[in-house]
Amino acid sequence: MLFKGRTVAAMLALTAIAACVATYAVLEFPSRSRGAGGQLASGDLGQGQGGLRQEELEKLNKAMNLIEQRYLHPADRKKLLDGALQGMVESLKDPYSVYKPEDEAEEYMDALQGAFTGIGAELRVENGAVIVESPIRGSPAERAGLQPRDVLLSINGESLYGLSLSEAVAKIRGPKGTKAKLKVQRAGRTTPLDLELVRDRIDPETVSSEIREDGVGHLFINQFTSETAAQVAEELASLERQGMKALVIDVRNNPGGYLQSVVEVADQLLEQGKPIVQSEYRDGRRKVDVAENGAKHGKLYPLVVLINQGSASASEILAGALKQSAGALLVGDTTYGKGTVQVHFNGELGDDSILKLTVYKWLLPDGTWINEQGIEPDIPVDQPAYFLAWRLPRDRVLKLDSTGGDVENLQTILEGVGYPADRRDGYFSQRTKEAVERFQLDESLPATGEVDAGTAQRLEERLYSAIQDRANDAQWQKALAEARKLAGSSE
Structure with a gap:
């Protein structure tokens, strides 16, 4: 079973990424003499006190000596140093700043x-x-x-x-x-x-696209990597060659990526000179990224952007830029609300360890900071409840008179696959049993009316098919309808 729905109940395989959602940037800060964008070496970053003072260094050395000489067990000096650095970063109380030792x-x-x-x-x-x-x-x-x-x-x-x-x-x-x-x-x-x-x-696919017979293009951007802008350019060129009349850009569940990547993507869709994003640094100065290479009058087709709670960071930058600088229509759910930018310092500590620090805020073109608030859609659209279902249990059987969250989830799934029960309150009623029996009969399963591992598996497979069906994706359907209207009004 292979599930690709937005938020689906079932799974057979899981993979994970070890990084928090973030927008990453190259090391770029406003010049102190000009107030414009400029490059600074890592040693010139700020107005701090130049590292540890003598008394601070002595305190750390004394702690190290006490641990090595008096602690009951032998101590690993490298682990002690890594622990000290991790403690420094954790004291910032910033979930996006991280220290990673060499290993x-x-x-x-x-x-x-x-x-x-x-x-x-x-x-x-x-x-x-x-x-x-x-x-x-x-x-x-x-x-x-x-x-x-x-x-x-x-x-x-x-x-x-x-x-x-x-x-x-x-x-x-x-x-x-x-x-x-x-x-x-x-x-x-x-x-x-x-x-x-x-x-x-x-190995996640970063960018893909398709075009409908009515001329509405659908561009998926799953994350913003160093390759994303070039891939977007390729997909847009293909869609335009096929006579695209309107474009739906889908950044739902896009967790972010590199700042330069999203700037380069937005540049392709905006009129030259239009603002993309503002960066605000620790001293209050701001830098504005604008479209430099876009079409002279912007794209000739209307834009709709699909967003949800999983749209974070760089994907929020794109949605905000297209809304404020290109009049794009936002459809879906309010975004995550992550308004800071991080830099990876590789090698600055003298070895192969990494220090990732939050270095500035990013703001919408109009100066709004969306951190912990997100961007609200122009047209809010909720998905059907079964899009939020989760995996059914395999270690126990759900049956008549069972109660609890797993039964409530089962009833939601039954509705999603076309076998609604009489209730969705988490009580396994006689009508719920009958709905399960009807499903089992149609799927050539033993008609026990009980949900064992085999029935759970088949229910999840059918739910996958339902979520894969674009007709059931309420957010996509609304975005498509709005794109059609906009395409008609622009002709």
């Missing part, structure tokens, strides 16, 4: 570049909790029904609370084909969800 740095950067193995979600740690920022589109995490802001409580019975991001990821990752039993707390639910996932490796 973790290469794997961390590889995860940012492409293929990886894990649970298929962007994660961060905040106040000791491991939080899902966004399931990656098309990933098993999305197919399992993980949602933005879900809290991962435990993995295979081991608590994740209080761990660093790298420690949590180390527990979540594992060899392909092994199981990861997650306990997940979701806002609005009194009891946690239990999800059993199978680890796998994925």
Whole structure:
């Protein structure tokens, strides 16, 4: 079974990424003499005090000496130093600033570049909790029904609370084909969800497109990597050659990526000179990125952008730029609300470790900071309830008179696959049993009226088909209708 819906109930394979959702930038700061964009060396970054003062250095040395001479067990000096650096970064209370020691740095950067193995979600740690920022589109995490802001409580019975991001990821990752039993707390639910996932490796597709007979193009952007702008240019050229009349850009569940990448993508869709994004630095100065190479009068077709709660960071930059500088229509859900930019400092510490720091805010073209608020759609559209369903249990049978969240989830899935029960309150009623029996008969399964592993599997496969059907994607249908109207009015 291969699930590719937005947020789907079932899964057979899960993969994960070890990085929190973020917008990354090259090291670019406003020149202090000109107030414009300019490059600074890492040693000239700020107005700090030039590193540790003598008394601070002596304090650290004394602590190191006491540990080495008086601590009961032998201590690893490298681990002590790494721990000190991690403690410094954690004291910032910024979930997007991270220190990665040498033995973790290469794997961390590889995860940012492409293929990886894990649970298929962007994660961060905040106040000791491991939080899902966004399931990656098309990933098993999305197919399992993980949602933005879900809290991962435990993995295979081991608590994740209080761990660093790298420690949590180390527990979540594992060899392909092994199981990861997650306990997940979701806002609005009194009891946690239990999800059993199978680890796998994925290589996410960054950009793809299609065009309909009516001339409406559909451009998917799943993340913003160093290759995304070139891929977008290629897809747009193909769509335009086919006579595209309107374009729907889909950045749902796009967790972000590189700032330069999203600027280069927006540049292709805006009129020359139109603002894309503002950057505000620690001293209050601002830098504005504008479209430099776009069409003289912008694109000749109207734009609609599909967004949801999993649209974060760089995808929010694109949505905001297209709305404010190109009059694009936003359809879907309010976005995640992540308004800061990070820089990876590779090599600045004298070895192969990595220090990732939040270095500035990004603002919409009009100067609005959307952090922790998100961007509201022009046309809000909720998906059907079964788009938010999750995996059915395999370790127990759901049957008559069962109660609880798993039964409520079953009733939601039954409605999604065309076998609605009489209720959706989590009580396995006689009518729910009859709905299960009808489904089993139509699927040539034993008509027990009970949901065992075999019936659960088939229900999830049918749900996948329902979610794959564009006719059931309420947000896409609304975006399509609006794109058609806009295309007609522009002719």
